[in-house]
Amino acid sequence: xxxxxxxxxxxxxxxxxxxxxxxxxxxxxxxxxxxxxxxxxxxxxxxxxxxxxxxxxxxxxxxxxxxxxxxxxxxxxxxxxxxxxxxxxxxxxxxxxxxxxxxxxxxxxxxxxxxxxxxxxxxxxxxxxxxxxxxxxxxxxxxxxxxxxxxxxxxxxxxxxxxxxxxxxxxxxxxxxxxxxxxxxxxxxxxxxxxxxxxxxxxxxxxxxxxxxxxxxxxxxxxxxxxxxxxxxxxxxxxxxxxxxxxxxxxxxxxxxxxxxxxxxxxxxxxxxxxxxxxxxxxxxxxxxxxxxxxxxxxxxxxxxxxxxxxxxxxxxxxxxxxxxxxxxxxxxxxxxxxxxxxxxxxxxxxxxxxxxxxxxxxxxxxxxxxxxxxxxxxxxxxxxxxxxxxxxxxxxxxxxxxxxxxxxxxx
Amino acid sequence: xxxxxxxxxxxxxxxxxxxxxxxxxxxxxxxxxxxxxxxxxxxxxxxxxxxxxxxxxxxxxxxxxxxxxxxxxxxxxxxxxxxxxxxxxxxxxxxxxxxxxxxxxxxxxxxxxxxxxxxxxxxxxxxxxxxxxxxxxxxxxxxxxxxxxxxxxxxxxxxxxxxxxxxxxxxxxxxxxxxxxxxxxxxxxxxxxxxxxxxxxxxxxxxxxxxxxxxxxxxxxxxxxxxxxxxxxxxxxxxxxxxxxxxxxxxxxxxxxxxxxxxxxxxxxxxxxxxxxxxxxxxxxxxxxxxxxxxxxxxxxxxxxxxxxxxxxxxxxxxxxxxxxxxxxxxxxxxxxxxxxxxxxxxxxxxxxxxxxxxxxxxxxxxxxxxxxxxxxxxxxxxxxxxxxxxxxxxxxxxxxxxxxxxxxxxx
Numbered sequence: 001x002x003x004x005x006x007x008x009x010x011x012x013x014x015x016x017x018x019x020x021x022x023x024x025x026x027x028x029x030x031x032x033x034x035x036x037x038x039x040x041x042x043x044x045x046x047x048x049x050x051x052x053x054x055x056x057x058x059x060x061x062x063x064x065x066x067x068x069x070x071x072x073x074x075x076x077x078x079x080x081x082x083x084x085x086x087x088x089x090x091x092x093x094x095x096x097x098x099x100x101x102x103x104x105x106x107x108x109x110x111x112x113x114x115x116x117x118x119x120x121x122x123x124x125x126x127x128x129x130x131x132x133x134x135x136x137x138x139x140x141x142x143x144x145x146x147x148x149x150x151x152x153x154x155x156x157x158x159x160x161x162x163x164x165x166x167x168x169x170x171x172x173x174x175x176x177x178x179x180x181x182x183x184x185x186x187x188x189x190x191x192x193x194x195x196x197x198x199x200x201x202x203x204x205x206x207x208x209x210x211x212x213x214x215x216x217x218x219x220x221x222x223x224x225x226x227x228x229x230x231x232x233x234x235x236x237x238x239x240x241x242x243x244x245x246x247x248x249x250x251x252x253x254x255x256x257x258x259x260x261x262x263x264x265x266x267x268x269x270x271x272x273x274x275x276x277x278x279x280x281x282x283x284x285x286x287x288x289x290x291x292x293x294x295x296x297x298x299x300x301x302x303x304x305x306x307x308x309x310x311x312x313x314x315x316x317x318x319x320x321x322x323x324x325x326x327x328x329x330x331x332x333x334x335x336x337x338x339x340x341x342x343x344x345x346x347x348x349x350x351x352x353x354x355x356x357x358x359x360x361x362x363x364x365x366x367x368x369x370x371x372x373x374x375x376x377x378x379x380x381x382x383x384x385x386x387x388x389x390x391x392x393x394x395x396x397x398x399x400x401x402x403x404x405x406x407x408x409x410x411x412x
Numbered sequence: 413x414x415x416x417x418x419x420x421x422x423x424x425x426x427x428x429x430x431x432x433x434x435x436x437x438x439x440x441x442x443x444x445x446x447x448x449x450x451x452x453x454x455x456x457x458x459x460x461x462x463x464x465x466x467x468x469x470x471x472x473x474x475x476x477x478x479x480x481x482x483x484x485x486x487x488x489x490x491x492x493x494x495x496x497x498x499x500x501x502x503x504x505x506x507x508x509x510x511x512x513x514x515x516x517x518x519x520x521x522x523x524x525x526x527x528x529x530x531x532x533x534x535x536x537x538x539x540x541x542x543x544x545x546x547x548x549x550x551x552x553x554x555x556x557x558x559x560x561x562x563x564x565x566x567x568x569x570x571x572x573x574x575x576x577x578x579x580x581x582x583x584x585x586x587x588x589x590x591x592x593x594x595x596x597x598x599x600x601x602x603x604x605x606x607x608x609x610x611x612x613x614x615x616x617x618x619x620x621x622x623x624x625x626x627x628x629x630x631x632x633x634x635x636x637x638x639x640x641x642x643x644x645x646x647x648x649x650x651x652x653x654x655x656x657x658x659x660x661x662x663x664x665x666x667x668x669x670x671x672x673x674x675x676x677x678x679x680x681x682x683x684x685x686x687x688x689x690x691x692x693x694x695x696x697x698x699x700x701x702x703x704x705x706x707x708x709x710x711x712x713x714x715x716x717x718x719x720x721x722x723x724x725x726x727x728x729x730x731x732x733x734x735x736x737x738x739x740x741x742x743x744x745x746x747x748x749x750x751x752x753x754x755x756x757x758x759x760x761x762x763x764x765x766x767x768x769x770x771x772x773x774x775x776x777x778x779x780x781x782x783x784x785x786x787x788x789x790x791x792x793x794x795x796x797x798x799x800x801x802x803x804x805x806x807x808x809x810x811x812x813x814x815x816x817x818x819x820x821x822x823x824x
Contacts, residue, residue, distance in 0.1 A: 073609075075609050075610025075611050101520070103517040103518055103519055104518055104519075104520055104525075105516070106516055106518070108494060108513070108602070109625075113516075113604055113660070114600070114660055114663070115667075116659070116663060116664045118526065152667060152668070153668055153671065188526070190520070192525055197485075197487050198486065198625060199485075199486055199487050199488070200666075200670075200696060201667065202667055202671060209520055211521060213610060232652075234652045234653075235653050238650035239647065240645065240646045240647030241646075241650065242665045247665070248661070249662075249665060250528075251612055252527050252528045252564040252661055253564060253654045253661060255612070255613065255614050256562075256564070256565050259565065259614060
C-alpha cells in the first residue's frame with residue numbers, strides 16, 4: 001500500500017489558505033441570479049494546450065493475458081497501459097505519457113483524498129466489421145469533462161488533442177478490443193487534484209489519466225428489463241448543486257440508497273425531486289418515457305430537461321436527436337420537460353403507458369419493467385414475458401449500428 | 413508519480429456490479445418518510461473491532477527538522493509518522509500500523525479516485541502548561557466519522573480504540589506540538605474506499621489513516637474579523653443530501669463560489685438556503701448571531717438547527733453547551749432555530765445586532781465584521797477598529813482554557 005518515495009509534484013497554490021486581509025471591491029457589480037447550476041469558468045482558461053506530438057510511449061514488458069470475452073466484468077480488468085498528463089498551475093499541461101498500467105503514488109495529504117477533487121468520463125471504443133477502431137462522439141465527452149472540471153476548480157484542456165491521444169492509446173491496446181458485436185473497450189478518463197496540502201482551495205496541480213477496461217454486452221443474453229425504486233427520502237441533485245456534472249462527489253452519496261433499493265428487490269433508484277415528485281434520472285442513466293398524451297392521444301417521448309439537476313448524457317443527446325430525426329416523421333412528438341411520477345402512474349392507470357427506458361454509455365438503452373412508488377408498482381408497458389419495448393429495441397439498433405459502423409454517420 | 417508495484421489489496425465486493433435478476437419482495441414494508449438526511453447504518457456493523465494492542469510501530473530513520481513556529485502554515489507540513497489501518501469486507505480491521513509518513517500507492521481504478529469515497533475529521537492535540545498532551549472531545553470526532561462513513565457505505569469502527577491509537581501516535585510525535593498558547597497539532601483522520609473496480613457499489617476494502625500537521629494560532633496577531641458573502645446562486649447542501657456529514661463530496665463543489673467571493677473581497681461564503689434565504693453555515697464553520705429579540709428585547713444567541721443540512725460541529729456543540737451553562741444565568745437565551753438573512757439585516761437596521769461569529773476547529777471562534785447580501789453590506793455590530801465582540805472573546809477564552817487545561821473540564 002505504501003512506498004517511501006516523496007517525489008510528488010509540490011506546486012502549492014497561491015490561493016489564501018486562511019483568512020487574510022482582502023479589500024472590499026466592486027460590490028455594486030455583484031449580480032444575484034437564481035441559477036440552477038453555476039457557470040464556472042475554467043480554473044485556468046489560459047493553459048488549455050496539450051501537446052499530443054510530445055507523447056512518450058513506454059511499452060509494457062509483461063503483457064497481460066487476454067481474458068475470455070464471456071468472463072469480462074465491467075471495470076474489473078484493465079489493459080496493459082495507461083495514458084497520463086500532469087498539470088501544474090505554473091506550467092500548464094506537461095507532455096503526455098503512455099506507460100505500463102501502474103499504481104499512482106500520492107502523498108496522503110493529496111487533496112483528492114480529502115476534498116473529492118475528481119471528475120471523470122465514461123466512453124467506449126468499438127471495433128467495426130473491417131477491424132477499424134471507432135469512438136462514439138468523443139468531443140461530447142471532452143466538452144463535458146471540461147465543464148465538470150471547471151465546476152470544481154480543476155484545469156481545462158484542449159479536447160481535440162486529448163481525442164488524438166486517446167486514439168493513439170486505443171491503437172496500442174487494440175488486442176484488448178473484442179471484435180464481436182456488443183463488445184467494446186470502456187475508456188475512463190479521470191481528472192484528479194493532486195495538491196498535497198489540507199488548506200481548502202483550488203488545486204495547484206492535477207493529474208489527468210485514462211485507463212481502459214474491455215467489456216462485454218450489458219445484456220449478454222438479450223435485454224433484461226429492470227425494476228426501479230422511486231426515491232424521495234434521499235436526494236441526488238438540487239438547484240445550485242453539481243448534479244449535472246460528472247463528479248465523483250455525485251456517486252458515493254448514492255450507494256446506500258442503492259443498497260436499500262436492492263434489499264427490497266430493485267435494481268436502481270429513480271431519483272425524484274421536490275414535493276411535486278419530478279422524475280429526474282437514475283444516477284447511472286437518463287430516463288425516457290413513451291406515453292400517449294392525456295388530452296390529445298399524441299404519442300410522446302418524454303425526458304427531463306437539462307435544468308442543472310440532470311446529467312447531460314451523451315446517449316441521452318443521441319436518443320433525442322435520433323428520435324427527432326426518425327420518430328417525429330412517424331408521428332411521435334419528442335418532449336424535454338419536467339414531468340412527475342404521478343403523470344407516469346396516471347398513464348399506466350389510464351392505458352396510455354407505452355414504454356420506459358434508461359439511456360447511458362454502459363447499456364446504451366435499458367428497458368424498465370416497473371417502478372415502485374408509494375407502496376405500489378407502476379407497470380411500464382411491458383407485457384409479461386417480454387423484456388423490451390419496440391422503441392427501446394429500435395433505438396438500441398440505431399445507436400449500435402452507428403457505433404459499430406454498420407451505418408456511416410457523423411457521430412462515429 | 414508512479415510505481416510499478418501492484419500489491420494493493422484486491423478484495424472485490426460481492427455487490428452486483430450490473431443489472432442482475434432480483435426478486436421483488438417486501439414492497440409493503442417500504443416506508444416513505446421525508447427525512448432531511450437518511451439514516452444510514454454502517455456498511456459493516458459486525459466488524460467494528462480495532463485492536464490497538466496489536467499496533468506495529470516502525471519509526472522513521474530520517475526525522476524531519478522542526479519548522480520555526482512562526483512559519484507554520486495550516487496543513488502544509490506534516491510530522492514524521494502516520495497511523496493507518498486497512499479494512500476488508502471479509503476480514504474487518506487489520507492490525508494498526510504506525511509507519512514513517514509516506515505516499516499511498518493505489519491502483520488508478522481505486523474507487524476513491526472515481527466516486528469520492530472519502531470521509532474525514534479535523535481535531536487537535538494541545539500541550540498544556542505541565543507538558544501533557546490533551547485531546548479535545550475526541551469521542552465526538554469518532555462518532556461523526558462513523559456517521560459520515562456509514563452514509564457512503566464505508567466501514568465503521570470502535571471509536572475508543574482509535575482514540576487510544578491516536579493518543580499513542582501523539583506521544584510519538586510530541587516534539588512537533590509547540591507548547592506555546594495557540595499552537596497545536598492538527599490531526600486529520602481520513603477514511604477512503606480502496607476497492608479497485610469501476611463498478612458503482614459499496615467498497616469491499618478501505619483505508620483509515622491519520623496524518624498530523626503542526627499549526628499556529630489562526631489569528632497570530634490577535635483576532636481579525638472576516639467578511640462573508642451571502643451566497644444563493646450556488647447551494648452547498650439540501651434536505652436528503654449529505655451536507656451534515658464530513659465528506660469530501662461537500663468540499664470540492666464549494667471552491668469556485670469561494671474563489672468568486674474572494675474576487676469580490678470576501679473571505680468566505682455564507683450559504684443561504686431556499687426562497688426564505690435561511691442562514692445555514694459557512695462551509696468551514698457554523699455561524700452564531702447574537703441579537704436582541706425584535707419583540708421582547710431579550711438577548712439571544714442564535715444558530716441554525718441540525719436539520720440535516722448543517723455540519724454537526726464539535727465547536728458548535730461546545731459553544732452551545734457553554735452558552736447555556738454560563739450565558740443563560742446572565743440573562744441570555746440560547747436558541748437553535750431556522751433564521752433568515754433578512755432577520756440579521758433587520759437586526760442591524762434596527763440597532764438590535766450585537767455580534768456574529770463563526771465556530772470551527774481551525775479558528776475556534778472567528779468574528780464576523782460584515783455580510784454582503786443583495787448588493788448591500790450588513791454590519792455585524794463591530795465598532796470600527798475593533799476586531800472581535802465581547803461574546804466572541806469570552807467564548808474563545810473559555811474553550812481555549814479547557815483545551816489547554818487551564819481549567820479542568822470533562823471535555824479535555
